[in-house]
Amino acid sequence: MIQPAFILVRPQMGENIGAAARAMLNFGLTRMRIVDPRDGWPNPKAVAMASGAGRLLDHAGLFPDVPTAIADCDYVFATTARGRELVKPVVTPERAMEMARAMAAEGKKVGVLFGPERAGLENEDVALANAIVTVPVNPEFPSLNLGQCALLMGYEWQRQTVTTAPEIMGLARTDFAQRVDVERLADHFEERLDAAGFFFPPDKSENMRLNLRNMWARLNLTRAEVQTFHGMLRQIAWMLKKQGE
């Protein structure tokens, strides 16, 4: 599967090129192309900002214009916030990366154009793309910069690869108490509470016991936590007994 290329069109500040490289690498993307950067290439400020992601810049392709930068692409997205008069499909980042994945899985090359910081892509650039990607930002406050836009596109690419939900993985690694241990803990508490006259009045007692059992199960206690609860209860019982003596 060929990853999409993130194509920075006439980027102005080296810092932003570096930030885009970091944003990409955060999500495992490494194919960067740069079209006619304002301050020439290579750019020391880009390298400084990229830090650990510097190798993206080393391997970035440098192109004089957009047509040559996208020549080998099968499909091109243009990221832009502003509405355009051009007739062109407009998709969300989510949909765009869904499309990109489907195409990449079939061996297609996908490019994503990012405009210069101040003005964004020109109509001439957008006209060359197959579709427009727009992040659904607050219309009263749209202020995404180059690095943020690359971050969101990279995030969407990566998000759609996550197959096992992390919460399941976290669950699987945890050493939960076995059900029988939870049952014994519930018994231990019920015994003590019974002795202390907790389940009162009698007609509510059954429901109180049920709610307690339900709570112990819901808590997802670990093996160690079950022992801690036993210990706490024993300690309190010992203390009360000692005070009573």
Added chain:
Amino acid sequence: MIQPAFILVRPQMGENIGAAARAMLNFGLTRMRIVDPRDGWPNPKAVAMASGAGRLLDHAGLFPDVPTAIADCDYVFATTARGRELVKPVVTPERAMEMARAMAAEGKKVGVLFGPERAGLENEDVALANAIVTVPVNPEFPSLNLGQCALLMGYEWQRQTVTTAPEIMGLARTDFAQRVDVERLADHFEERLDAAGFFFPPDKSENMRLNLRNMWARLNLTRAEVQTFHGMLRQIAWMLKKQGE
């Protein structure tokens, strides 16, 4: 529906507080809380960086510690990249904001903790949360800063309100022409049309060319269709030439 509160815990640089405010407002989120900021409060650097999002800072709640900042919350997420020894569910931003939406719809108050720039949240902070949120970044290059983390969480909150029409099917299987072939086809037509005096009057010419280029890109022509268009154009040219003889 009460929006989730983004709670910045012991933030260090004012610029990052401002960046977080901008990230939030991009996605229509306005409830910020700040816990024990290193450089005091208000912070002029935060205000300068926030620019249009300054009113978030004006209305941000200032708290001495995490327990008081989350006191009125019904459910709290802790954002953290590092694995923890704490037994706690770990969810993706997607799942977290899905949960947050469901809870907010029932009138619950949700808080999201963001740690200080350098070290992230302390275990003591994470222990107070109901669940951990981790952005699934490249394990070999996890470098999200405070503003980026707030941006992704805000994006997920907003994303789940947007519904998009599906038009993916077939895209991946289609043998689209490469961009360079589309470019050559556009050149071919433009040449012929130019020679035929099509781009008239001169002051409309540039826009006509732009619209044509846009059309060629938008058509999503297949490889075969591009050849067909070339063939049609050549055939017409041959016929005209023959008639002229």
